[in-house]
Amino acid sequence: MSQITLTGVGKSFGAVQVLRNIDLDIKDGEFAVFVGPSGCGKSTLLRLIAGLDTPTLGDIRIDNADVTRTPAADRGLAMVFQSYALYPHMSVKQNLAFGLENSRMPKAEIEERITEAARMLEIGPYLDRRPGQLSGGQRQRVAIGRAIVRNPVAFLLDEPLSNLDAELRVSMRAELAALHKRLKTTMIYVTHDQIEAMTLADRIVVLRDGRIEQVGAPLELYNKPANRFVAGFIGAPNMNFLPAKVEEPGGEGFFADVLGESRQAVRANAAAVRADQPITLGIRPQHLRLARENEDGVEVEVNLVEALGSETVVHTTAGNGDPVLAVLQGQRPFNAGDRITLGLDPENLHAFDETGLRLQGN
């Protein structure tokens, strides 16, 4: 059991408020990912949970025990750092043993745990080497091993893959996912890479400017982003946003005027909007398609065509000058300067009000 609950947590460094009013409940065995742009406070939040910093407001509970003022060592958590933070003067084995020796564990048990972790992570052959003699991927495994041997109630991982090259990152990502399946321990993972978040998480916590923007399963965030920020942050390539205006109720919601040139049906609660209310419509590049004959679409000018074979990425500019990116299936014979009309399907449209919140019923 290791449920981590944060209530009204805030953190300020001097006059700078880094985190405000964070309420979060991480369930036992869950893989939670904190994601957000740099400086959003996600690493600070992790350090608060770890006990390396103390919150200025609110409290943190692990399994219902208040640990807000408990020192890091006594929280039973283990952390993997972005720089790995392996002790450079100790061998891999000593690195793994350091935490266990400090908790006065018998030698035989230390040995046993190290052997087990080394087997699991395949670092057995390097146990006598120094961290400086290991490659990036090996160091990463050792860093994870140092966390595993502690047998912690939860793992905290602070951008653990950001120092690896792209190929290694993909394979380590898969290993981490497998590790979580096997250990079934709560993991909190901080990253700015939304692909890592999407692939690893049971639940994603999107942060911005020290606030939680949305908490949810990866696909929930992808399909129903709660606001414009989450919509733009989750999913690659980024969602396109088009300014629109509410016209009149109808269809499954209301009709909207997009860029003053096209009429689109939007699925939403028509009662929650008023006529002429400015809204923003979002659509993912993959959901854009070429408009059919006589269909009302958005006319755009092609700037750049990237033919990838199976799909064609088209960079375009809408009538109001905003960039629109479309990922079209198959190969398309476009050239820069061509004018094309893109069709929007109501089921793929995300509608946000002027404050950026998702419209009711959308």
Next chain:
Amino acid sequence: MTRVMTFLTRRRGGKGWHWTDIVTWVWLIGGLVIMFGPAVWLVGSSFKTPAGLAEFPPTILPYATEEVTVEGYDEPLPLFEVTLEDGSTAILAEARRIGLVAQMIDPNDPGEPVPVNINDRSPVRELSFEIDNYTEPFVHFDFLQYLYNSVFVTVMATIITLVVNSMAAFALSKYKFTGRNLVMFLILATLMVPLSVILVPLYSVVSALGLFNSLWGVILPTVATPTGVFLLRQYMLTIPDELIDAARMDKASEWQIYWRIILPLTAPALAVLAIFSVVWRWNDFLWPLIVLSRKELYTLQVGLNVYAGELNVQWHFILAMTVVTMIPVVLVFVFLQRFITTGIAGAGLK
């Protein structure tokens, strides 16, 4: 060997000699002579007799006039190469000398002495090492006692300096507290105060603490050095804070963080400070001279002073003992310097 030669004969001007090559060589050789010359002279002269030391012009190597024992004379007689009146040269021993004329005899055939003008002869000289300069003080001078005192002061002071300074540096580099910069500033400010300014108050303090005439009175006032704190702090600032965070997560106490993480990683800087401290304490003269007034407590540097009397300075002993006192410092430097350049293996951080 060929690589060494290529390195040594490498010139900026390609084939010819560029003027900077000449300046470089002059500069380097001149520097070598200026820096190393006195040390060579010191070692060479430490083997000279008092008479050899008084000679002008001075020589680097110790030469002495050869002597022989001649039948009929109790003392060994000095040998000279003499140009005789008939123009031939011979090796003769000097029996006695009166004014400008010396009475010389043939050591192999000691018959009637031959009078020779002293301008017509030159001494036969050979390399001769006056080992007595070294052995004599060991017997008559309390060298071993002084050596023990010096070693005790140096080792203790260095150990305490390393521990105290590294603790201060650890706190000043890794903990955030109000007044941290002020404390650092104050420590550095003490660099500006020379020993001679605080000599009298320091003496009062040491005396009041009952440390007068005690080796601890020499050791304790010297252990907190601003240079050491500054040096170690600057080095510790380069140790990533994440390592300390990791150690905290690993249940390490603050003492363990200091002792098992920070200290081993600061080893190169500690070695530098250790060298400094050993050299400082070993060569210290003024402060031990003030604190120690009993002969059996003297350190080597103070002890050497006994050869410099008011009327008579026994240079041959001073030079010999100076060489002996230099040896440990040179050894420390040679060994720890290698340690510094090797550094410690690898960094666990990116």
